[in-house]
Amino acid sequence: MRHFNPLSIPDDALPPDEVRITGLKVEPLADGRRVRVLVSVTPFQERPNLDAVILDELGHEVSSTCIVETMDFDMAFTMHIRTSEVGGAYTLVASLSYPEKGEIHQWRQAFQIASPEE
Numbered sequence: 001m002r003h004f005n006p007l008s009i010p011d012d013a014l015p016p017d018e019v020r021i022t023g024l025k026v027e028p029l030a031d032g033r034r035v036r037v038l039v040s041v042t043p044f045q046e047r048p049n050l051d052a053v054i055l056d057e058l059g060h061e062v063s064s065t066c067i068v069e070t071m072d073f074d075m076a077f078t079m080h081i082r083t084s085e086v087g088g089a090y091t092l093v094a095s096l097s098y099p100e101k102g103e104i105h106q107w108r109q110a111f112q113i114a115s116p117e118e
Helices: none
Strands: 023-030 033-042 051-056 061-067 076-082 086-098 102-113
Touching: 023 086, 033 051, 033 061, 051 076, 061 076, 076 086
Parallel strands: none
Antiparallel strands: 023 033, 033 076, 051 061, 051 086, 086 102
């Protein structure tokens, strides 16, 4: 996994306006209450913030996280669904931002979580 090193910025690193999410994958875990999220971003010259929000099929937020000034070009983390009932269609919205520029890129990924009785 490549990491940001301010003393050795990669030759292919992009300025803030050009940083993009290049991959987003959601893997529901067997308990139905957690999902593993894998995010890849272009190499960057300045560390972006990454916000991830999971919405249910009605558009209600059921989980969120924020990684401030990420050091990684490839990230993996677990998000927990915070509702009493789980299952059905969800959307993960991942956004890159910089404090002085606001949101610069967003990627949405739909996924399903099996209902407990399935």
